[in-house]
Amino acid sequence: MSISVKDTVSEQEWQMRVDLAACYRMVAHYGWDDLIFTHISARVPGPEHHFLINPYGMMFEEITATSLVKVDLQGNIVMDTDYNINPAGFTIHSAVHEAREDAKCVIHLHTNAGIAVSTLKDGLQAYSQQSLFALSSMSYHEYEGVALNPDEKTRLVADLGTSNFMILRNHGLLTCASSVADAFLFMFLLQRSCEIQLQAQATGQPMIKIPDPILQGIQAQAEQVTRSAGGGLAWPGILRKLDRVNPGYDQ
Numbered sequence: 001m002s003i004s005v006k007d008t009v010s011e012q013e014w015q016m017r018v019d020l021a022a023c024y025r026m027v028a029h030y031g032w033d034d035l036i037f038t039h040i041s042a043r044v045p046g047p048e049h050h051f052l053i054n055p056y057g058m059m060f061e062e063i064t065a066t067s068l069v070k071v072d073l074q075g076n077i078v079m080d081t082d083y084n085i086n087p088a089g090f091t092i093h094s095a096v097h098e099a100r101e102d103a104k105c106v107i108h109l110h111t112n113a114g115i116a117v118s119t120l121k122d123g124l125q126a127y128s129q130q131s132l133f134a135l136s137s138m139s140y141h142e143y144e145g146v147a148l149n150p151d152e153k154t155r156l157v158a159d160l161g162t163s164n165f166m167i168l169r170n171h172g173l174l175t176c177a178s179s180v181a182d183a184f185l186f187m188f189l190l191q192r193s194c195e196i197q198l199q200a201q202a203t204g205q206p207m208i209k210i211p212d213p214i215l216q217g218i219q220a221q222a223e224q225v226t227r228s229a230g231g232g233l234a235w236p237g238i239l240r241k242l243d244r245v246n247p248g249y250d251q
Contacts, residue, residue, distance in 0.1 A: 005066045012045035017065035019180040021249040028060035034110040041093040042105045049073050055083030064251045095153035103176040105183035113194035114173035126210040131193035136218045139163040143170040182231035
């Protein structure tokens with residue numbers, strides 16, 4: 001009888017696998033997935049620089065804790081698995097993980113609203129309370145084509161700096177955080193901010209921006225603002241919702 005992944009890995013790694021699989025499924029639940037493309041990665045707890053990422057070809061709604069693939073910073077598979085990965089898809093993620101010790105989870109998505117806002121010259125604007133969370137820790141990265149060039153990694157992490165939210169021009173959205181729960185909530189806020197902005201702009205009516213002193217005050221307290229966003233508080237309820245609508249992620 002073959003040994004299960006759960007029996008092979010540490011308790012901490014298994015919990016990370018469960019959370020990451022749940023994150024993939026919730027992204028699918030909200031319609032933020034792009035077929036089998038884009039990725040969400042998480043660092044495996046422990047001294048090794050190993051990471052979990054989706055098996056290439058599997059829809060986000062199908063991903064389980066067991067099916068996640070463990071790789072090193074170069075995208076090499078480091079644990080026996082029946083699945084493969086898209087090494088090119090790990091380019092952006094490996095860059096962020098390598099540069100940011102605090103980036104335990106990195107989410108990169110190609111949502112319609114996110115890409116639409118990424119094409120706007122002025123990008124995300126302070127039109128909503130939700131946008132303040134993102135704008136408190138926001139960065140931009142210019143489009144350089146499909147992310148296959150290793151040289152781009154240096155420029156991307158330089159643009160990211162210490163921020164937790166990034167808009168990749170003409171490409172999509174990225175969030176990173178010290179937990180899957182926080183990275184997911186950051187993406188929820190960023191995606192919602194983009195949707196609100198586009199809906200408001202579509203009315204053609206004059207727009208009211210949140211005054212600069214308020215935004216600047218938020219930006220000055222960026223770390224406190226993002227830490228109080230409540231990812232850990234919301235996550236148990238998110239898992240309960242997933243248990244109702246798409247169970248099995250924890251297998």
